[in-house]
Amino acid sequence: MASLWSSLEKEVFNPQNKKLLETIRVWKTGKKKKMSILCVVVDAFRPMQPFLVKVKVDRGEQYKVAYRWPLAELKLVDGKTLDQVNLDFDLQFDKIYKWTASSFDEKKTFIRCLWKLNHRFLSSAITFVNVHSCSVEGRQGLQEDRRDTVETENQEELSVYQEMTPKEAADVLKLMEEHEPLVNNSIAFAEQLSRDLHVLDETHLDLGKEHCEALNCADLSSPRGVEACIAAAEALSVCMNIQIQSGYRKLQAVAEQLIMFETLKQNFENRFIGHVTNIFERQGSAQIPALTQPVDKLSAPSHRLQHKELVPYTPLMAWLRNANPVLFCDLPKVYAQNLSRLYDKEIKAFFEQAKTLLVGRRKGSLQEGLEKPTGMGSRQHPRWSLPGSREDQEDTLNKGNVIKILEQVLRELRPLCIAEQLFIEKFFQLRQNSAELQVLEEEGSTASPEDPACAKPPSQPEEQTAQLLSEIFSSLDPELRCFLDVCNKAHPFSCLQILVTLNDCIFEMWGKTSALPSSFLNTVLGNMLLLAKSSFNKCIGTLCKEIEEAKVPSKMKIGILPSVSRFEEFVNFSEAVFRTAQRRAELDKAHLRLADSVFNSINSLSSANLKVNTDMVMMENFHHVHCFLCQKKIQCLESKKKEAKQRYSEHMEKYVIRSLGQPLEKxxxxxxxxxxxxxxxxxxxxxxxxxxxxxxxxxxxxxxxxxxxxxxxxxxxxxxxxxxxxxxxxxxxxxxxxxxxxxxxxxxxxxxxxxxxxxxxxxxxxxxxxxxxxxxxxxxxxxx
Known part of the structure; x- marks a missing residue:
């Protein structure tokens, strides 16, 4: 109030030669958002005329006079009710203004000031209704009791009264004018001092004995002790956050209390940080159970127990973040450094198990399966389909196994990453929107390995969240890359299955608008998708080169070229893989590239030195391609289907004409x-x-x-x-x-x-x- 009073005097009324007598913070009744200040002022020089001034505060914390009324125009002051808890009052000038005071003390002081000015300057012209007697009348009852005595004294004084000379009257008036500001300031200062002492008396700078004992003992190993520490820390924050003027801090009792609070806070901070850090280190150093026998089902590690152990300390983490942000900022890093060691061991074991399920079942050892050469990248041993062979049967089993194992891996990784992200966002207060966090908790709690769609990742976490997850799961990206390499070696076209599975997984995560995606998990899967697309493009490029460079058998009867058979094999397999895929843009591009290569391979026969009629071979192969494309009904290859039909007709016509030239040659x-x-x-x-x-x-x-x-x-x-x-x-x-x-x-x-x-x-x-x-x-x- 003192700063408000001085600011108003300095910025508003002193430049106008006005003296501030009283202020009150009010707002129009029913509109609390727009607060104003009503000020009672008088002229600094005679003749002194009282005014009521309405002051507003703009956005730049500047005071601006909104309206001014001469107090002589005030007709009625209505206190509304004699109840002390009522803050409303009315002032009637030409119209009635309804106000609500910020406190009852301010309302009472303001009405008392108006009452005094009314008797001093306006000859009691203002009517006061519904105003408590103590507010305006003071000790009116005592005055009535002494009225007779006063009248008697007045009569005695009148008998000895001597009229002052004009010069004496002028000197007295001058003296009164000189000391009038001092009298007003002393009254205002006494009232302000009374209010400040009342506020200091109501300030609770006292922490309960049980809270002090809880903070000193810092029993963080038992649930009851943790609850006591939470309550004590919150009570300590309330005491330390009380607004105290700088002058009061010099009082010995206040200073001693503040020093005690700071000592308790620092000691408890150090003990709490040490306790939580020990839990982080113990969890990070835990050993994972070894697999003593082969298993047929993948199972990602669960950190539910580790999270359950740390969740009770969440309120204390929130308290530490507000109490000492510098110390708090180091804890997420310590957590990530320790838990990353545990996750590294668990993720490596998880992918070793996945690799064993993928290739160890057939070869008997993981290393032997990894050393299997790929047919797509080996030019010395091009892989042509051999229906009914043992290799083809094994390859068919391997094709189905790649999809199954990869889907299990992604299904297990998703709830693992989501659960960790939800925990660190809640435990380290990384997400400010509590309502959004609660929704994510409900979605993540229903996630299970059998139902991957239930795990709904959150959207756009803080940058710190992404950094923590990247450090915690530092081994996830390289291990996933290595596993995809193993999948690519399972059979030549496994890159298609990897591409489709990753695409479907990402589409599933983004499928529902209510499911907000996990930035970290999507980043990892997005990188893997780019890697899969690169492998797929390399596979298509190798296959196109293999088709174009395939040598035509030097025999009398050629029939369907190996390149055409290779194209047919790829299209059949790719269409089966992409049958339920939600995106096939990459496949359509690959089909067009392969079709061009097949057509180039057939056209290259025109320059080949064959023992049979070239037009006949080209006719047969274009006819075969046309019939195959008609059967498949692939939209992106419609133009190639028409081209194959045209080329087939052209070469059949050439072959017929050339053949008929032999019997009727002359x-x-x-x-x-x-x-x-x-x-x-x-x-x-x-x-x-x-x-x-x-x-x-x-x-x-x-x-x-x-x-x-x-x-x-x-x-x-x-x-x-x-x-x-x-x-x-x-x-x-x-x-x-x-x-x-x-x-x-x-x-x-x-x-x-x-x-x-x-x-x-x-x-x-x-x-x-x-x-x-x-x-x-x-x-x-x-x-x-």
């Missing part, structure tokens, strides 16, 4: 020459006058291809095609039908050229179109 060459002359500009009716294409030459060529000779040539062609084409593709009927249609087209073209270029010659082919149809039908029926 006839084809003759009419190709005729078409060339027409293209050069020779008129059709002048072709027969060309020496090489005369009627005589045409008759000689036609005579070389009688019906029997054509049929014999077609039979030879049929046997050759049947021998070269792969039976698995079942393309022979399609090719044979295409040849039939092509030969009929050529026959019609030859007849048309004869009619146009050799008009009136009477030259005709020695076999008809019906003969050709009969030849094809008879050859087909004879081979069935």
């Amino acid at each position: 006839l084809n060459l003759f009419f190709e020459g005729v078409k060339a002359r027409i293209a050069q500009g020779v008129k059709e009716e002048e072709i027969s006058f060309q020496l090489a294409y005369s009627k005589q030459e045409l008759r000689k060529v036609i005579e070389r291809y009688p019906g029997k000779e054509v049929k014999r040539a077609l039979e030879t062609l049929y046997r050759k095609i049947h021998k070269c084409l792969s039976p698995e593709e079942n393309l022979f009927p399609v090719v044979w039908h295409a040849m039939e249609q092509e030969l009929l087209r050529q026959y019609r073209e030859f007849e048309d050229l004869i009619q146009r270029c050799y008009v009136g010659s009477g030259i005709t082919m020695e076999f008809t179109m019906e003969d050709l149809l009969n030849y094809f039908n008879s050859i087909t029926l004879s081979s069935m």
